[in-house]
Amino acid sequence: MASGEETVRTDAWIWSVRLTKTRAMAATACRAGHVRVNGERAKPAQVLRVGDEVRLRHAGRERIVVVSRVVRKRVGAAVAAECFVDNSPPPPPREQLVAVGQRERGAGRPTKRDRRELDQLRGRSG
Structure with missing residues (x-):
């Protein structure tokens, strides 16, 4: 390794460039195989390099x-954006969340038939 080349833990x-909220979450993601550096787990x-x-x-x-x-300490959002080039695909469009299994307010306690239908919608079988 060259003396002028800086490195930092993955x-x-x-965590420093704000891709995860905590360093523990970053370490857990690494151990779980969710992080790849240059194609390798x-x-x-x-160590990471520029x-x-x-x-x-x-x-x-x-x-x-x-x-x-390369940064070792957590930095502000503006500085963090300068620390990497984002080549990520655009995030999927936020779809309107459908209220699955929601009952009208004041409809009372669900009947056995209602509960079976709710369980079927949620993918549960019983």
Whole structure:
């Protein structure tokens, strides 16, 4: 390793640039196999360098970022945006959430038939 080249732990960098809320969440994602560095599964203590590609599956979507700056401490959102190049696909459109299994207010206690229908909608069998 060259003396002028800076490195940082994978979990610390992911947390520092605000891709996860906590460093523990970043480390857990690494251990669970949700983080890949240059196509290889990453451990929390694996070193990152400028130019590395980091793929993170988090919160239902995949983030693909290229390290442009190494930071060790958590930084503000504006500075964090300068630390990586985001190549992630756009997030899926937010669909209108359908209220599955919701009853009208004041409709009273559900009957046995109502409960069976609710369980069927929720994918439960009994």
